[in-house]
Amino acid sequence: MILEILHFPDPRLRTRAQFVQKVDKTIQKLVDDLFETMYQAPGIGLAATQVNVHKRIIAIDISEERNQPVCLINPTILTRDGVECLEEGCLSLPGIFEEVQRAKNLTVQALNREGEAILLTTEGLLSVCIQHEMDHLEGKLFVDYLSPLKRQRIRKKLTKQTEKSS
Ligand code: NI
Numbered sequence: 001m002i003l004e005i006l007h008f009p010d011p012r013l014r015t016r017a018q019f020v021q022k023v024d025k026t027i028q029k030l031v032d033d034l035f036e037t038m039y040q041a042p043g044i045g046l047a048a049t050q051v052n053v054h055k056r057i058i059a060i061d062i063s064e065e066r067n068q069p070v071c072l073i074n075p076t077i078l079t080r081d082g083v084e085c086l087e088e089g090c091l092s093l094p095g096i097f098e099e100v101q102r103a104k105n106l107t108v109q110a111l112n113r114e115g116e117a118i119l120l121t122t123e124g125l126l127s128v129c130i131q132h133e134m135d136h137l138e139g140k141l142f143v144d145y146l147s148p149l150k151r152q153r154i155r156k157k158l159t160k161q162t163e164k165s166s
Pocket residue numbers: 089090091092132133136
């Protein structure tokens with residue numbers, strides 16, 4: 001099922017997500033819907049927060065072929081090092097792309113779609129993507145790293161777009 005994606009500056013994007021207590025059928029259905037919504041958009045990452053479900057679940061696929069889904073439930077970053085600066089976009093901020101500085105290498109602990117504990121070592125784009133999506137779970141957006149002036153300009157641009165399309 002395709003879910004509706006919230007757009008900045010929707011205040012619901014500022015909600016802090018809750019830990020998933022048990023990976024059951026309802027959670028797995030949500031995971032599947034997140035991937036379907038992300039692939040359809042199309043995007044390379046989507047957090048549950050962005051579809052107004054405030055649970056700690058993220059869906060990522062950075063592969064060209066769109067066949068390497070990475071589902072992280074209750075993700076925790078155990079180690080981070082190095083610096084990576086990439087231009088980021090977000091399905092909640094259509095048409096906005098800005099450089100953000102992140103850690104380059106991560107080790108991440110999480111549960112997968114089956115509820116099994118997994119440990120991931122990531123670098124580059126995948127690391128950036130994980131940090132970006134995990135920010136969503138804290139109610140944080142990549143524009144928060146930009147200057148207030150830049151953020152204000154983006155807010156105006158997106159508000160205008162919303163007015164036009166509604
Ligand atoms: Ni995003």
